[in-house]
Amino acid sequence: MTTAHDNHATGMPRSRFGRAYFRYAVEPWLYLSPAVLLICFVMMIPLAIGIAYSVQSINLLKPFDTGYVGLENFAELGDDRKFWRAMTNTFWWTFGSVTLQFFLGLGLALLLSRPFHGKRAVQALVFLPWAVPTFLIALTWSWLLNPVIGPLPHWWAAMGILEEPYNILSNPDTAMWGPIMANVWYGVPFFAITLLAALQSIPHELYEAAEIDGASRWQSFTKITLPFLGPMIAITVMLRAIWIANFADLIYVMTGGGPANSTQILSTYIFTTAFRALDFGYASAIAVALLGVLLVYAAILLFVRAKLVKT
Amino acid sequence: MAEMELKSVRKAYGRVEVLRDIDLTIGDGEFVVLVGPSGCGKSTLLRMIAGLEPITGGEFSIGGRCMNDVAPRDRDIAMVFQSYALYPHMSVERNMGFSMEIRREPTARRKGPVAEAAKTLGLDRLLDRFPKALSGGQRQRVAMGRAIVRDPKAFLFDEPLSNLDAALRVEMRLEIARLHQRLGSTMVYVTHDQVEAMTLADRIVVLNAGDIQQVGTPLDLYERPENLFVAQFIGSPNMNVMDAAPGQGGLILGSGAVLAGPEDARHVGIRPEHIEIVEGGGDVTAEAQVVERLGSDTNIYTEVKDIGPLLVRVSGNIALSPGDKVHLRFPPGKVHFFDAGGRAIRAARDKVQ
Numbered sequence: 001m002t003t004a005h006d007n008h009a010t011g012m013p014r015s016r017f018g019r020a021y022f023r024y025a026v027e028p029w030l031y032l033s034p035a036v037l038l039i040c041f042v043m044m045i046p047l048a049i050g051i052a053y054s055v056q057s058i059n060l061l062k063p064f065d066t067g068y069v070g071l072e073n074f075a076e077l078g079d080d081r082k083f084w085r086a087m088t089n090t091f092w093w094t095f096g097s098v099t100l101q102f103f104l105g106l107g108l109a110l111l112l113s114r115p116f117h118g119k120r121a122v123q124a125l126v127f128l129p130w131a132v133p134t135f136l137i138a139l140t141w142s143w144l145l146n147p148v149i150g151p152l153p154h155w156w157a158a159m160g161i162l163e164e165p166y167n168i169l170s171n172p173d174t175a176m177w178g179p180i181m182a183n184v185w186y187g188v189p190f191f192a193i194t195l196l197a198a199l200q201s202i203p204h205e206l207y208e209a210a211e212i213d214g215a216s217r218w219q220s221f222t223k224i225t226l227p228f229l230g231p232m233i234a235i236t237v238m239l240r241a242i243w244i245a246n247f248a249d250l251i252y253v254m255t256g257g258g259p260a261n262s263t264q265i266l267s268t269y270i271f272t273t274a275f276r277a278l279d280f281g282y283a284s285a286i287a288v289a290l291l292g293v294l295l296v297y298a299a300i301l302l303f304v305r306a307k308l309v310k311t
Numbered sequence: 312m313a314e315m316e317l318k319s320v321r322k323a324y325g326r327v328e329v330l331r332d333i334d335l336t337i338g339d340g341e342f343v344v345l346v347g348p349s350g351c352g353k354s355t356l357l358r359m360i361a362g363l364e365p366i367t368g369g370e371f372s373i374g375g376r377c378m379n380d381v382a383p384r385d386r387d388i389a390m391v392f393q394s395y396a397l398y399p400h401m402s403v404e405r406n407m408g409f410s411m412e413i414r415r416e417p418t419a420r421r422k423g424p425v426a427e428a429a430k431t432l433g434l435d436r437l438l439d440r441f442p443k444a445l446s447g448g449q450r451q452r453v454a455m456g457r458a459i460v461r462d463p464k465a466f467l468f469d470e471p472l473s474n475l476d477a478a479l480r481v482e483m484r485l486e487i488a489r490l491h492q493r494l495g496s497t498m499v500y501v502t503h504d505q506v507e508a509m510t511l512a513d514r515i516v517v518l519n520a521g522d523i524q525q526v527g528t529p530l531d532l533y534e535r536p537e538n539l540f541v542a543q544f545i546g547s548p549n550m551n552v553m554d555a556a557p558g559q560g561g562l563i564l565g566s567g568a569v570l571a572g573p574e575d576a577r578h579v580g581i582r583p584e585h586i587e588i589v590e591g592g593g594d595v596t597a598e599a600q601v602v603e604r605l606g607s608d609t610n611i612y613t614e615v616k617d618i619g620p621l622l623v624r625v626s627g628n629i630a631l632s633p634g635d636k637v638h639l640r641f642p643p644g645k646v647h648f649f650d651a652g653g654r655a656i657r658a659a660r661d662k663v664q
Contacts, residue, residue: 205396208363213410213461214384223412227400 053284060278073285082261082269083286090265090290092176094245097183102237104184105191112192113199130189138253141182145169169255172262179251179263183244191236198232199225234305241301242294266290313374313464313497314339315360320369322355329355330521333369337499342491344500346508347518348544354469356518357501361390361467373464389458390467393474395450397442403429403453404438410461428456431493432486448479455490465497472507484510505545509533517541539578539653548583548610550647551621555579562648565617568594570641573656576648583610583624585645593638597621602631613637 029036057069077083112123129137144150146167153165168174202225210220248267251257257264257272264272266286274283315337322330330352337343345353358364360371362383371378378386389410397406405412407428408421429435432452442450451471458466468487472480488511491498502508508515509529517524517532517540525537529545536542542550555562557574564570570579587593597613600620611623611631623639631637648656 203394203396205392205394206398208361208383209390209392209396209398209457210409210413211363211383212361212388212390213457214413215409216384216413219413223409224398 050284050287053281054288056281058279058281058284060280069281073282074289076282077285077289082264083289085261086264086266086269087293089176089263090245090267093180093251093263093265094241096176096180097187097244098237098241100180100184101187101191101240102233104188106195108188108192109195109199112196127189127193129186130193132186134186134249135253137182137186138179138250141178141185142169142254145178170259172260175255175259175262179254182250182254183247186250187240187244190240194232194236195229198229202228230308231305234301234308238298238301238305242298245290245294315465315497315499316370316372317360318370320356320359320371321367322352322359322364323367328521330359333523335516335523335526337497340495340497342498342500342511342513343516344502344508344512344514345516345518346502346505346544347524349503351518352521353501353503353518357467357469357499360499361388362386387464388467389461389463389465390469391454391458391471393470395442395454395474397450397453397457399442401441402438403434403440403442403445406442406453407456407460409457424460424462425456428459431459432456447475448483451475451483452486455487459490459494463496465499468498468500470501470503472502473504480507487511506547509545515545517544519544535655535657536647537655539580539649542580542647542649542655546582548622548624550580550582551586552578552580552649553618553621564595565619566595566615567617570594570646571643572646572648575650576656577651578649578653580647580649581641581645583622584626585642586621586623587640587642588623588625588629589638589640591638593640595621595639597623597637597639599631599633599635599637602633604628611637613639615639
């Protein structure tokens with residue numbers, strides 16, 4: 001014990017690569033290595049390969065034309081009208097879905113946070129959509145929207161929203177609403193769960209104190225509930241926005257990006273470019289562009305969140 | 312102006328009755344303390360006065376106006392919570408000025424009252440801090456400051472000192488007493504600590520199991536408890552109670568000692584500080600078991616054969632060690648008599664005096 005201690009005290013500078021150095025600098029990494037390796041294999045290596053693909057020409061239909069092409073793929077993006085269309089669609093898809101999911105989820109969380117009869121059963125039911133496979137959701141919604149077998153177009157026509165019961169998925173002007181509706185149905189429970197958890201962590205006395213201080217319901221909400229939920233709102237909105245921007249399943253099953261690319265978002269465009277057109281190089285370039293957009297977005301939101309948490 | 316009146320107020324959760332027929336008038340500017348063991352309904356009563364709990368039956372009015380269905384924010388009262396209930400995302404200044412913020416008073420106008428309250432509570436240098444950076448005592452002061460700035464008709468305190476350490480509790484108790492003297496507002500204060508009740512109250516309301524046991528000034532409760540519960544709850548250390556039976560020459564205690572007293576008395580009570588130690592004779596002979604020397608007083612835990620333990624408190628320091636035999640005398644004027652149901656037999660006791 002004493003000798004080990006002496007070694008440590010006097011021998012440290014001399015034996016830079018000795019036992020002490022190993023203990024303090026290398027050993028922690030040994031324990032971290034499983035996690036580090038996992039992250040490398042599932043994230044870092046695919047990311048590096050993807051970025052490497054984006055500066056190459058890799059097209060399975062032109063197997064002899066493979067090789068480094070520099071930024072040619074990215075230059076091509078600039079002139080690709082389908083790319084810019086998909087970019088705009090991605091924005092509206094993400095914005096529409098997140099906004100509706102958030103406000104409906106917040107409303108649901110507020111409703112579920114007050115006591116009522118059969119609360120547990122209702123809570124369990126409300127969270128059910130989150131557990132349904134997305135392909136099933138996409139199929140169910142496309143059937144609901146199909147006037148031959150689904151009721152929704154007939155109801156909308158009866159209410160005067162549609163002039164006649166047609167399939168909104170087949171109209172380029174309205175097609176995006178189909179996947180958004182399915183996505184809202186699917187994603188509301190996520191916001192409801194997370195916001196409900198945050199709501200329940202607010203001490204009840206604060207509301208009582210505010211009530212005695214003279215606050216109305218609305219003032220309690222804006223001055224106590226919202227500041228408490230702020231950091232949680234920022235982080236969930238950020239996470240959901242990134243997931244939804246990358247979320248191709250619903251659109252791919254419901255519309256396949258059509259009609260006339262009116263529901264093509266970047267992730268479905270990447271998918272079709274890679275696995276339909278078999279142009280992996282160009283698909284990787286689109287993916288890198290999407291990554292860049294999302295990084296900028298996440299940086300902005302993290303900055304906002306840091307400001308909210310500080311106070 | 313701010314006289315509060317409760318007329319046969321009751322509270323029930325479903326079929327469980329927690330308060331029965333509460334009749335109480337709290338005068339303008341009075342300091343009333345609700346005291347009782349935990350679960351007696353005192354906090355529920357306070358929350359009903361605040362409007363945080365609906366009143367099941369009866370009528371509650373402030374200044375003659377029925378308040379049963381009036382929301383807390385329209386009752387013009389302020390409350391200090393046991394947990395302080397400070398808003399953690401607001402600075403001390405904003406916490407204290409919150410009621411004015413709610414009334415949409417301009418920021419400039421909020422400064423004055425907040426600064427004034429902060430000065431009297433010694434918080435002027437902490438206004439920019441957030442609650443998490445304050446000590447327990449400082450948080451308590453902020454909670455009081457918030458109530459003061461509210462400038463209400465009445466202050467309600469729900470066990471405000473129970474989260475503080477002993478020294479701070481004494482200090483804050485004094486602060487609350489000063490606050491009452493300075494503002495002269497009506498105050499209703501809930502505590503389970505009878506020392507707080509005795510020191511702060513103009514009048515004490517003793518509650519037990521949903522019923523008012525007795526209402527009176529602190530000395531009233533100490534000198535003339537109406538029943539065994541009040542007798543044993545008020546006063547520290549607790550009153551000694553012995554069983555008694557009527558017999559030849561008055562009341563016979565378990566040891567065979569005879570006391571003069573009313574013949575329907577079944578319990579005899581005497582406070583530890585009223586028992587006298589005498590050289591010889593006396594009413595009972597006891598054996599000292601534990602002697603606690605507090606400096607100012609000495610507590611002697613004694614055992615009397617066939618009666619049980621008796622606590623004796625004498626002023627100052629006396630030479631006595633465990634195992635010693637002592638003769639105890641119960642001065643006639645200091646003995647309390649209770650009937651079989653625990654009610655005080657007042658007239659008889661006064662006769663003895």
